[in-house]
Amino acid sequence: MQADILAALAEALASGAVDVVDLAQPLEPATPVISLPPDFGQSQPFRLEQISHYDGRGPAWSWNNISLGEHTGTHFDAPVHWITGRDLPDNTLDTIQARRFVAPANVIDCTEACAADPDFLLTPDHIAAWEATHGRVAAGSWVLLRSGWSHRTDPAAFLNAGADGPHSPGPSPAAVTFLVRERDVIGFGTECVGTDAGQAFGFDPPFPCHAGMHGANKFGLASLANLDRLPPKGALLITAPLKIVGGTGSPCRVLALAPR
Numbered sequence: 001m002q003a004d005i006l007a008a009l010a011e012a013l014a015s016g017a018v019d020v021v022d023l024a025q026p027l028e029p030a031t032p033v034i035s036l037p038p039d040f041g042q043s044q045p046f047r048l049e050q051i052s053h054y055d056g057r058g059p060a061w062s063w064n065n066i067s068l069g070e071h072t073g074t075h076f077d078a079p080v081h082w083i084t085g086r087d088l089p090d091n092t093l094d095t096i097q098a099r100r101f102v103a104p105a106n107v108i109d110c111t112e113a114c115a116a117d118p119d120f121l122l123t124p125d126h127i128a129a130w131e132a133t134h135g136r137v138a139a140g141s142w143v144l145l146r147s148g149w150s151h152r153t154d155p156a157a158f159l160n161a162g163a164d165g166p167h168s169p170g171p172s173p174a175a176v177t178f179l180v181r182e183r184d185v186i187g188f189g190t191e192c193v194g195t196d197a198g199q200a201f202g203f204d205p206p207f208p209c210h211a212g213m214h215g216a217n218k219f220g221l222a223s224l225a226n227l228d229r230l231p232p233k234g235a236l237l238i239t240a241p242l243k244i245v246g247g248t249g250s251p252c253r254v255l256a257l258a259p260r
């Protein structure tokens with residue numbers, strides 16, 4: 001039976017009936033990185049340095065050294081990223097069970113609301129309205145906030161920071177509590193630079209998505225792209241991060257298997 005399912009999937013992939021959608025942003029030096037107030041440590045941007053390029057440094061081969069913060073570009077947040085998840089079992093990139101890197105996705109389209117209000121917050125009412133149309137968010141599935149933010153190709157517009165901090169959408173504290181306690185999701189994903197709203201440093205609690213999700217041993221996905229190519233329900237996400245020992249996050253080539 002299980003072999004039949006995989007054979008059918010392979011056939012659907014070969015025929016194109018099931019598409020593989022790339023949800024990752026290009027990773028390059030211009031990739032926007034979150035910036036914290038100057039009192040805090042800072043994440044480094046992506047850097048790439050040629051080792052050789054079919055030249056005197058290596059006549060037949062091309063390769064590069066790279067350096068970057070764990071939470072750069074399209075990336076996965078592990079529970080150990082937040083103090084609330086610090087002491088949980090299997091909370092680092094190398095200890096998370098591999099089967100947790102494959103899970104269904106629910107995509108909540110808030111593009112219009114986010115265009116009208118960059119501080120848009122996803123609330124339990126928005127989730128209830130989505131469920132009334134598409135059915136209940138299943139335990140162990142992702143909730144992805146489709147905001148249109150990935151279309152902001154100018155890094156300044158993407159980060160959208162003012163003197164009063166960044167302005168970008170995210171979940172309300174009540175939405176996080178609902179998704180963790182009432183729906184037992186596997187995690188929350190966003191098109192923005194981090195899973196919390198830009199103004200979430202001032203929320204109660206601060207950064208509710210990081211605090212709530214990671215405190216419940218759940219994950220985050222940030223800087224997703226191409227969510228407009230996914231159905232509201234029915235896509236399967238593959239979110240394998242690098243197996244960094246003790247790692248708190250990792251760039252991730254997030255893929256979605258989706259019906260065409």
Ligand code: MN
Nearest residue numbers: 071077222249
């Ligand atoms: Mn992160």
